[in-house]
Amino acid sequence: PFGYVGIESVLDQMRRKAMKTGFEFNIMVVGQSGLGKSTLVNTLFKSRVSRKSCQSNYEEKISKTVNLMSVSHIIEEKGVKMKLTVIDTPGFGDQINNENCWDPIIKYINEQYEKYLKEELNINRKKKIPDSRIHCCIYFVPPTGHWLRPLDVEFMKRLGKIVSIVPVIAKADTLTLEERQEFKYQIRQDLQAHGIRVYPHKEFDEDAEDRILNDKIREKIPFAVVGTDREHQVNGNKVLGRKTKWGIIEVENVAHCEFANLRDLLIRSHLQDLKDVTHNIHYECYRVRRLNESNM
Ligand code: GDP
Ligand code: MG
Numbered sequence: 158p159f160g161y162v163g164i165e166s167v168l169d170q171m172r173r174k175a176m177k178t179g180f181e182f183n184i185m186v187v188g189q190s191g192l193g194k195s196t197l198v199n200t201l202f203k204s205r206v207s208r209k210s211c212q213s214n215y216e217e218k219i220s221k222t223v224n225l226m227s228v229s230h231i232i233e234e235k236g237v238k239m240k241l242t243v244i245d246t247p248g249f250g251d252q253i254n255n256e257n258c259w260d261p262i263i264k265y266i267n268e269q270y271e272k273y274l275k276e277e278l279n280i281n282r283k284k285k286i287p288d289s290r291i292h293c294c295i296y297f298v299p300p301t302g303h304w305l306r307p308l309d310v311e312f313m314k315r316l317g318k319i320v321s322i323v324p325v326i327a328k329a330d331t332l333t334l335e336e337r338q339e340f341k342y343q344i345r346q347d348l349q350a351h352g353i354r355v356y357p358h359k360e361f362d363e364d365a366e367d368r369i370l371n372d373k374i375r376e377k378i379p380f381a382v383v384g385t386d387r388e389h390q391v392n393g394n395k396v397l398g399r400k401t402k403w404g405i406i407e408v409e410n411v412a413h414c415e416f417a418n419l420r421d422l423l424i425r426s427h428l429q430d431l432k433d434v435t436h437n438i439h440y441e442c443y444r445v446r447r448l449n450e451s452n453m
Contacts, residue, residue: 172237179238181288182428183269187262187316188297189308190221190248192327197295197384197416198243202230204397204409204420221247225265241424244291259312266291266320270443290440292431293356293423294320297327298344298379302336305347313353319443321356321434323422324348329381329414330399330406337381344379355379357427361434374422380415383408 186194229242244265249258269289276286296313298305305313316322324344329337348355355378362368389398389405397408406413423431 176236176238178285179240180432181240181242182424182432183242183244183289183292184423185244185246185262185266185291185294185320186297187246187294187312188248188327189299192248192297192299193382193384194248194297194327195245196386197382198228198245199386200384200397200408200416201243201420202228203386204416225261239424242289255308258308259315263315263319266294266316267443270440271447273440274444274447290435291320292428292435294322295419296322296324298324300326300328300331300340302332302340304343305351310347310351310353313348313355314351317354320439321431322354323356323419324379325415325419326379326381328383330383330401332381341377341379341381356431356434358434361438370426374418377415377418380419382416382419383414384416 186198188194225244225246227242227244229240232239232241246262249255269291273286273288273290276283294316296309296316298309313322313324326332326337326340326344332340347353357371357374359368359371359375362371383399383406385397385399385408387398387400388395389400390396391398391405391407396405396410398405399408400406408414408416411417
């Protein structure tokens, strides 16, 4: 029996279109220097983002990041190509005075909106506008175990207004499981007290199903992550891990840390939603503001 519309055929068309055009997804890592941002980017590409392990052109030895730097990989699955780009940023907090240390990051994010807007307004508009907009910003909180520092509060306040942020507890292997739980709770309180909006936002849950799924994520935020640039042997298998005095922390094992939860949120369960929120909320805000101020 066939339906009236032939949804199967519509889905097929969408698939074919996706196969032809592919899509872009851009993540940015932000936080004080030394918190493991570059290491986590490396871990992300080394972990199972794709069945076929993608070859890495990323620096094997991680050196100090001095400039905004982007790393891209084309990931192909079932004929659909995704260009995953991670923007690594130099850490801040090295200066005695950290005032306005967010400026270069905010500027970069806005510049990508501006580029997109220029393309949209172009008379000879491209069929497909290259998308360098940041779909998600991972903010690294230092594992102090206490509360958010004023610097992190100020930074996230500004970021949260222009981009989707997912906060993480950096180097979570330096905290016990109990300490992580307490710290998470404290951070969530702080975020709320300061009116900092992190992804996924409650008010954008579309239905009860969304809410149940997203509540589970919100309970875990900020994810306690561990990054590594090494593989270790565990029970005869090679796993991405980090040696600590308690043994090897398996980075992709959800009993050990929440790296896999973060990865799955970003590039599996919420990828399309992050793209939609970026386009419909953050970019739209930017666009309206720009058109108002310039009467372009
Ligand atoms: P970035 O400045 O934020 O980019 O930090 P890096 O990735 O350069 O890492 C700084 C140092 O922290 C390096 O010595 C890393 O090996 C170490 N490191 C990175 N991730 C972790 C982690 O999850 N746990 C621990 N204990 N150390 C880490
Ligand atoms: Mg770095």
